[in-house]
Amino acid sequence: MRAFTLPILVILMMVASGCEDKYVAKGHKIFSRFCASCHGEGGNGDGYNAANLDPAPRDLTDGEEDYMAKLSNDEIYEVLELGGYGVDLSAGMPVWGKVFSEEELWSLVAYIRTLHPNEASPIVFENAETKEAFFDHKKPRYARVKEKVFDELMASMVPDDDAFEELVASGGDIFEEVGCNACHVVNGEGGTLGPDLSKAGSMLQTQFIFRWIKNPQAFKASTRMPNLDVPDEDALAIAIYVSTLREDASGNDELATEESESEIKAGEEM
Numbered sequence: 001m002r003a004f005t006l007p008i009l010v011i012l013m014m015v016a017s018g019c020e021d022k023y024v025a026k027g028h029k030i031f032s033r034f035c036a037s038c039h040g041e042g043g044n045g046d047g048y049n050a051a052n053l054d055p056a057p058r059d060l061t062d063g064e065e066d067y068m069a070k071l072s073n074d075e076i077y078e079v080l081e082l083g084g085y086g087v088d089l090s091a092g093m094p095v096w097g098k099v100f101s102e103e104e105l106w107s108l109v110a111y112i113r114t115l116h117p118n119e120a121s122p123i124v125f126e127n128a129e130t131k132e133a134f135f136d137h138k139k140p141r142y143a144r145v146k147e148k149v150f151d152e153l154m155a156s157m158v159p160d161d162d163a164f165e166e167l168v169a170s171g172g173d174i175f176e177e178v179g180c181n182a183c184h185v186v187n188g189e190g191g192t193l194g195p196d197l198s199k200a201g202s203m204l205q206t207q208f209i210f211r212w213i214k215n216p217q218a219f220k221a222s223t224r225m226p227n228l229d230v231p232d233e234d235a236l237a238i239a240i241y242v243s244t245l246r247e248d249a250s251g252n253d254e255l256a257t258e259e260s261e262s263e264i265k266a267g268e269e270m
């Protein structure tokens with residue numbers, strides 16, 4: 001009898017005292033930095049950027065309905081890896097599979113599982129005996145896209161002014177389709193997690209915008225802007241569209257993106 005109750009007591013005490021498993025703690029830390037702005041520090045969907053999003057960020061605590069409880073661990077992993085866009089949900093939920101390692105993504109799943117009652121089986125991170133890790137802990141790394149890639153794409157996709165104008169129009173649509181507006185304001189609308197881009201075109205070169213979209217981490221490793229895995233043609237259309245944003249409809253003359261641009265430039269010179 002004693003032999004059974006003691007371990008159960010220990011587990012109960014760990015849960016009650018909020019003692020976090022190593023991977024849950026890791027997921028919690030990533031969540032606070034990258035997810036809380038939309039989902040809220042406690043995961044109930046009330047981050048400061050939530051008001052700018054439609055549909056709203058999911059309440060991960062299942063406060064109102066049993067939603068998260070019904071998802072499998074694999075389904076949660078998949079939406080983190082591919083983003084809302086990749087699983088037919090809103091692109092307001094970004095793509096994280098190009099930024100975090102497999103182990104980090106599973107740590108996020110493990111942390112999310114602590115936020116709502118559920119019967120999913122615990123995620124097993126390592127072999128109990130050998131301690132060998134089951135998931136890759138290496139972060140995905142991609143080289144910075146070369147200017148030459150941009151130049152060649154421009155030459156083939158933008159032969160004349162008409163082509164340019166078409167790309168400005170389609171770029172504006174794709175900007176929303178892939179969820180740039182979840183974090184960036186353009187002309188008074190959009191998310192406030194990233195800088196207002198209403199005047200980005202007068203401060204940033206098109207080639208830089210293209211290369212930044214393709215791989216923000218290559219310019220600034222710690223940035224909270226994810227690599228959204230945007231294909232070259234779409235990234236070019238978006239970059240051309242953003243390059244035409246030169247007016248600030250709010251009449252505010254402050255350069256909202258100045259600071260981050262100089263940080264990025266500094267990063268680029270290193």
Ligand code: HEC
Nearest residue numbers: 034035038055056057058079084089090092093094108182
């Ligand atoms: C820019 C805002 C934003 C950020 C940042 C964000 N999310 Fe989301 N998330 C959303 C939105 C919006 C939805 C709802 C999508 C829908 O229902 O169509 C969502 C949905 C989800 C869901 C539910 C998916 C489902 O199957 O319904 C999970 C899980 C989730 N997010 C986890 C995360 C994690 C983990 C992070 C950080 C690594 C994160 N989110 C960062 C906006 C965001």
Ligand code: HEC
Nearest residue numbers: 094179180183193194195209213223224225238257260261
């Ligand atoms: C999850 C939020 C998020 C999403 C989604 C997002 N961004 Fe960002 N973006 C940021 C943040 C945060 C920064 C600030 C960069 C930094 O200094 O770390 C930024 C910076 C930028 C910059 C550089 C601004 C400057 O002044 O240097 C551009 C351009 C940009 N984003 C464009 C885009 C485009 C285009 C998309 C869609 C393909 C997009 N962003 C999607 C969060 C986001």
